Amino acid sequence: MKSKKAPYLFLAPAIFLLFVFSILPIFLALFISFTDMSLAGLADYSRISFVGIGNYSKILDDQVFITAIKNTLFYVTLGVPLVIVLSMTIAILIKLGENRYFSMMRVVFYSPSITNIVAVALVWTFLFNPSQNIGLLNQLLALVGLGPIGWLTNTDISKISLIILAVWRAIGINMLIFSAALQSIPDSMYEAAQLDGASRWQQIWKITIPQLKFSTFFVVVTTIIGWLQFFEEPFVMTDGGPLNSTISVALFIYRNGFQLNNFGYAAAGSLLLFVAIIIATIVQLRIQKVDTK
Amino acid sequence: MINVDRKTKIVIGIVLAVWGAFTIIPFIWMILSAFKTNAEIVSLEQNVFPEQWTFDNFRILFERLNFDVYFINTVIITALSFIGLFLNAMAGFAFAHYDFKGKEFLFMLVLATMMIPGQVTMIPVYLILNQLSLTNTYLGIVLPTLTSAFGIFLFRQFFSSISEEFFEAARLDGASEFYVFFRVALPLSKPILAVQGILTFIGGWNSFLWPLIIANDQKYYTLSVGLQLLQGQHASNHALQMAGAAFMVIPILIMFIVLQKYILTGFNISGEK
């Protein structure tokens, strides 16, 4: 009964726009990554020359880029699970309450997403201040006789500090998505479970979390994509330092490519990142397929 | 939902309150700083509340911003960006409920657009818009960000979780595909429409890059661009920035509170069966 044409009609406008404003530019980037395009080349195409895989071999040879890859993997492995677990936990806790007070909590947990980035940077710089007299976190640690910790100045800690900050920022939107998904779990499922004498924990483990699978999949995929492109936190807080301990791949590309108008180099870096993300995503899509079968 | 007794509820409430207090600090700081002088914000002695409440920041803001022009532009751009919400919903519906040739490939293509940094695409997109003579137009400002893979993907996931039976029932009654989409799928997806509505609103309301780049004239600037103009090259006036940020966040908060109601309007599948 389903129309054959219908899906294409539904897709056409969106795909068309994405094609023009996203896909086409990606192909252009691929092309540019094999050239030495700079500001001069942007103004006058005759000043662009092909350098083959020159940009790729140069970037893979760059020690800072390798550091950036390692840092980014660290961010993803620690940050992504934290974001998912915490945002799901908060969404469920709020849902359990289900009254005005708890609804208000949604606004509270969403607030980091709508806080101006300058305010975020100022407040967190203050919280992370290395001095025990000034930094709030170090003051708290001093109360229990610990610290002070150089949150942003110690090269071993700085990455973790940025993860804390980024998780704090990322919870809101994902909590909201889980909240919406929680609404579509039919009450009858819980009622039936209660009749069978299932405890609250069992209901959460056996009903709530499995029923959230569509939204969990979404959150996992988009969060991994987002964290592989980790940029804003090191950009505003540390600019990749100290001693490149917080530099991410995206920040490296921005600093060494776009800021310096090395478009070929920047495109090569972006394409490498792009391929890494695609592979990560395809793997997830496959896993999900196996799961649903 | 799971039945929770009063005692547990209170415990959960306290946990959320403590955690939430820590979460909301920067937001509160932003709002309160809007009423401080810049000298107070950067002073060594940090007070939670302004020593002396001042509205000067807001006064300067409205004096210096070309407010009426920027406000109208921002509203127009925000309104136009809601068209994108429906295009995303349609595409998400197609991916969720039809089997067609090239589906996986197209979906991967959509996801791929999320994976490339915006800086890479900025100049090519600008050149395309320039070729289409869309510079200095509202259309040129909204087109690059109208549809998003994030939105399409999110809709796809939610439409997938709706049981196929709802649609089959409508089709048996002779409804067209578009009727099924508008009258069956969308009403069943109020929670996610509300979430996407919030995101679309925030995106449109805060539009910055494209209004700046596409405009050859300040008359197309938005509030975000106008606020950025107030920042100097070397020193930034935090108080003014916070006043701007606090002002910009009010409509977002209102939108959030209004739409949150819809996030909570679940549908009861079993009830309608």
Place this chain on the structure above:
Amino acid sequence: MNKKLSLLFKGSATLATLSLLGACAGDTADTDTDSDAGSNGSDASVEELSVWIMGDGNEQAQEIFDAYTEETGIDINLQSIPWASSHDRLLTAVASGDGPDVVQMGSSYMAEFTDAGALADLTEHIEASDSLNADNFYEGNINTTRIDDAYYGVPWYTETRALYYRTDLLEEVGYPDGPNTWDELSDAAMQLSERGDDMYGFDINFEEQTFGFMFARQNGSEIITEDGQAVINEPEFVEAIDYLKGFVDNGSSPSQDLGLELSQTFGGEGVVPMFISGPWTMSNIQNETTDIEGKWSVRTLPEGPENNMSNTGGANLSVWSSSENVEEAVDLIEHMTSTESLLTYYENTSSLPARTAAWEEEPFQDELIEVFGEQLESSEHMPVIKEWDAISQGYLSTFESILIGGADTQEALDNYNAEVQSMLD
């Protein structure tokens, strides 16, 4: 059933192809316009000139433009560009070849944008004009407008760096007028840092891309010789970096970003009572650090082994190469850089005029501002070459690795020098 939509679909498919073709065709069209850009087929009567100003242009310069419109009848289409996005906006203008008639160019952008052909050659106009020729401006600024013996802009406002210090604290350690030489600077800093834990004397700036180069010049380093040889690993440069490293090693400068505002480090007890910065910092201190009123001052940089040369910055006014109104644009620039306009501009923005004659005027007789005037006599811009941005980026990480990371100075600078040389070649 879905006739309308299938039509729509067909329509958008055609559009897609069209836009693709358009994009491709556009590529060639762009090159065409670029090749004949710069020719000034100025119309008999120009009605409007477009101007790009960074920051809030209306606040800064509206009066100046109004005066011009009244005088000439030419309207000004002013477009203000936020500082943080100025690079993006300029890039898109380069990409489309479509820029304003008059544009404010940061002095450090000049080399690269000129090389890209984005700016019109104004040599003819500048040499013919009494008020625009090079003798009128500080040399440090003129050098940013002159590239390969041609002029691509007119200096507008200038900046240079000087030493800010707390008079009360410096007096206690025997330098009531601040340190005069490198030796005095390190001695004063050392003494001041002995006031207690978390107390310092001088601020070594790890984020400022010109900091080490400035000190190297004071020690006689050329940085890059006239025939394009990098001399960053020569003794002049190495000694300067070692000198700076001394501050961090003996604790007279913080070894990390303190994460504090200026009012918190310079005000109050004066955690960091000496630092180097530009004129813009004066109003910051005056407005925000009121607790130390009368207890601070500015002076010219301490004398190094060779000189006390500072670093010039600021912005120029240029004409975009696609402008068809070059003559009128230059006329507007002449108006904007007149002493009268510069005074208005100074009142609105506190930016110091690059025109030397303007310094005769009353506002610049102020004691503190005069310090910058004096420093400008001994101040140069960083090398005006298109590779400079990349070079200074490399400097930041090298400098950090030596001062904090414990890398050997000579070895790290050898590597950096080789890197710079490869960029130059």
